[in-house]
Amino acid sequence: MHDRPPSAAEQPPAPGTWRRVVRLFMPHRLAICFVVLLVVAYSALNAAVPLLTQLVFDRALFGAGGPDLPLLALIAGLAAATACAVGVVDLGQTWVSARVAQHVVHALRVELFGRLQHMSLAFFAATRGGEIQSRLANDTAQIEHAVKDTLPSTLSGVIGFVAAAGAMVALSPPLAGAALLLSPIVVWVASRSGRALKNLSEVSQRSRAQLSAIVAERLCLGAVVLARVHGRSADEAGRFTAESLRLSRLGVRSGLVAQGVLSAGHVFFVLTPYLVFVAAGLSDGITPGTLVAFTVLQARLYQPLWQLLHVSTEFRSAQGAFERVFDYLDMQPEPGSDARPDSTLGPGALTVHEATFRYAAGERDRPALDGVNLTLPAGSTTLVVGPSGSGKTTLGHLLAGLHAPTEGSVRIDGAKIGRPSPGRVCIATQEPFLFQGSIADNLRYAAPDATADDLMRACRLTRVHERIMALPDGYDSLVGERGALLSGGERQRVALARALLADASVLVLDEATSALDPMTELEVVEAILAERAGRTTVMITHRFGALDSFDTVVALDEGRVAEHGDRLDLLGDRHGWYARMVRAQTGAA
Numbered sequence: 323m324h325d326r327p328p329s330a331a332e333q334p335p336a337p338g339t340w341r342r343v344v345r346l347f348m349p350h351r352l353a354i355c356f357v358v359l360l361v362v363a364y365s366a367l368n369a370a371v372p373l374l375t376q377l378v379f380d381r382a383l384f385g386a387g388g389p390d391l392p393l394l395a396l397i398a399g400l401a402a403a404t405a406c407a408v409g410v411v412d413l414g415q416t417w418v419s420a421r422v423a424q425h426v427v428h429a430l431r432v433e434l435f436g437r438l439q440h441m442s443l444a445f446f447a448a449t450r451g452g453e454i455q456s457r458l459a460n461d462t463a464q465i466e467h468a469v470k471d472t473l474p475s476t477l478s479g480v481i482g483f484v485a486a487a488g489a490m491v492a493l494s495p496p497l498a499g500a501a502l503l504l505s506p507i508v509v510w511v512a513s514r515s516g517r518a519l520k521n522l523s524e525v526s527q528r529s530r531a532q533l534s535a536i537v538a539e540r541l542c543l544g545a546v547v548l549a550r551v552h553g554r555s556a557d558e559a560g561r562f563t564a565e566s567l568r569l570s571r572l573g574v575r576s577g578l579v580a581q582g583v584l585s586a587g588h589v590f591f592v593l594t595p596y597l598v599f600v601a602a603g604l605s606d607g608i609t610p611g612t613l614v615a616f617t618v619l620q621a622r623l624y625q626p627l628w629q630l631l632h633v634s635t636e637f638r639s640a641q642g643a644f645e646r647v648f649d650y651l652d653m654q655p656e657p658g659s660d661a662r663p664d665s666t667l668g669p670g671a672l673t674v675h676e677a678t679f680r681y682a683a684g685e686r687d688r689p690a691l692d693g694v695n696l697t698l699p700a701g702s703t704t705l706v707v708g709p710s711g712s713g714k715t716t717l718g719h720l721l722a723g724l725h726a727p728t729e730g731s732v733r734i735d736g737a738k739i740g741r742p743s744p745g746r747v748c749i750a751t752q753e754p755f756l757f758q759g760s761i762a763d764n765l766r767y768a769a770p771d772a773t774a775d776d777l778m779r780a781c782r783l784t785r786v787h788e789r790i791m792a793l794p795d796g797y798d799s800l801v802g803e804r805g806a807l808l809s810g811g812e813r814q815r816v817a818l819a820r821a822l823l824a825d826a827s828v829l830v831l832d833e834a835t836s837a838l839d840p841m842t843e844l845e846v847v848e849a850i851l852a853e854r855a856g857r858t859t860v861m862i863t864h865r866f867g868a869l870d871s872f873d874t875v876v877a878l879d880e881g882r883v884a885e886h887g888d889r890l891d892l893l894g895d896r897h898g899w900y901a902r903m904v905r906a907q908t909g910a911a
């Protein structure tokens with residue numbers, strides 16, 4: 323499985339990237355052909371204007387019979403019509419290109435979001451949020467720019483160059499030779515500086531992604547509190563300043579290289595007419611009109627070349643963006659991570675058979691869980707206890723289907739699970755996630771059809787109803803970013819109510835009441851157990867001294883089951899881990 327995000331920016335261009343890009347555009351081939359046609363028309367119309375200038379000079383103004391004003395008016399009319407046609411064609415081309423770009427980028431964004439949603443938990447644990455955002459926002463924006471602007475610029479650059487060169491050859495082959503003399507040097511300078519610009523653009527893109535990551539990670543409530551508590555706000559600002567400065571310096575360097583290229587272009591631009599004049603002086607029969615037309619055309623010759631220089635840089639950046647997006651699209655999603663609500667709810671008997679779990683394949687350290695065997699009958703209530711790092715959360719995740727065991731199996735009602743099973747198993751965690759929205763929105767995430775009474779019933783059970791009703795907007799009160807407007811205990815109780823609304827046959831509580839005061843915790847847990855209506859309940863906790871309504875206790879140690887049995891029996895085993903801990907927590911002799 324490809325869990326860690328590959329650093330695409332460091333990798334050489336993947337072969338076949340452009341083949342994949344072409345496949346992406348295949349559904350839009352007709353529109354792209356139309357864009358090509360429009361660009362050809364645009365370039366041809368543009369190349370026709372200097373030919374009209376030649377007519378003005380050689381026929382209308384300085385012809386054999388003197389100035390011909392009707393012809394001049396006709397040419398002026400033609401020039402105006404050509405300019406209007408250029409405008410219309412350009413508008414049409416922009417419209418079609420923008421539509422193609424938006425379609426392709428929309429499809430990529432949606433596919434990327436869908437793929438990311440199904441990635442393993444290990445992927446999200448190992449990937450910075452800013453990195454994901456950067457691929458979804460910056461890289462797709464770069465691709466959009468490439469399709470909307472760079473593709474047409476390239477086409478018009480190539481076709482414009484060919485049209486201008488063709489018009490020159492038609493006017494005078496020797497002068498065309500002189501005008502094109504410097505073009506190989508232009509191409510060489512363009513490709514060298516293009517490569518330099520590409521490198522700078524890649525480094526800048528990485529730096530931008532780094533800035534996004536810093537913002538996403540360090541400018542959220544938890545990180546700001548942490549920085550203030552430890553007096554590290556200035557260091558955080560320093561980190562951001564250093565990266566921002568790096569980006570600024572890269573911007574200045576890119577600007578310098580780009581300007582250097584423009585200045586070189588200016589030299590060529592100034593030199594070329596003189597080469598043409600020298601060639602005209604050495605040739606016979608070159609009319610002034612031809613010379614004027616050449617002067618106009620040479621601008622059209624080098625302009626597309628410079629345009630191509632820039633588009634080649636942008637194409638390389640776009641290639642990088644495509645590769646980064648394809649990297650994510652190529653990652654293997656978690657098997658069955660698109661779990662649908664399960665309509666075949668069983669009573670919720672859990673069987674764990676020889677389950678071993680390793681977070682990293684081939685990891686040499688001891689596994690997080692090592693050959694665990696458990697049988698938890700339907701409707702049973704189990705406490706999972708054990709020292710920190712003993713594997714309790716990992717076991718909870720396995721029971722909830724968030725991880726599949728590396729070896730062995732976990733079954734509910736005899737059916738093997740290795741993926742979430744909505745409606746069948748639900749887990750509530752220590753740090754629950756509440757999204758921006760009202761309390762009711764967050765509760766209905768688990769049960770979209772729940773009535774207001776259902777929400778209130780669940781919240782009464784988790785002892786948060788009164789608190790919600792005391793808020794100005796009751797259940798419509800907003801919870802803020804990740805529930806920041808609620809206290810830790812309120813967040814946990816709202817999340818617990820949400821888990822109850824899921825009405826699953828198995829409920830796993832992973833330190834889900836740790837932020838409550840002991841009295842409220844006891845009340846909430848007792849209420850959940852009393853209302854459980856046959857539900858299998860597994861509670862992972864460090865504070866179990868006062869919890870005496872559970873049937874069974876499982877004590878884990880270093881990933882193995884150290885004790886498992888009837889709670890009262892284990893309590894009677896004076897030297898057992900559970901009994902010793904209960905005595906320590908309750909102060910009993």
Ligand SMILES: Nc1ncnc2c1ncn2[C@@H]1O[C@H](COP(=O)(O)OP(=O)(O)OP(=O)(O)O)[C@@H](O)[C@H]1O
Nearest residue numbers: 444447681690708709710711712713714715716717
């Ligand atoms: N995402 C992860 N990647 C790698 N190792 C992990 C990951 N999560 C947990 N571990 C490791 O797995 C082992 C078991 O962790 P687990 O969180 O299941 O323990 P726990 O008993 O719930 O601990 P605590 O009581 O402190 O919450 C630990 O050694 C931990 O470092």
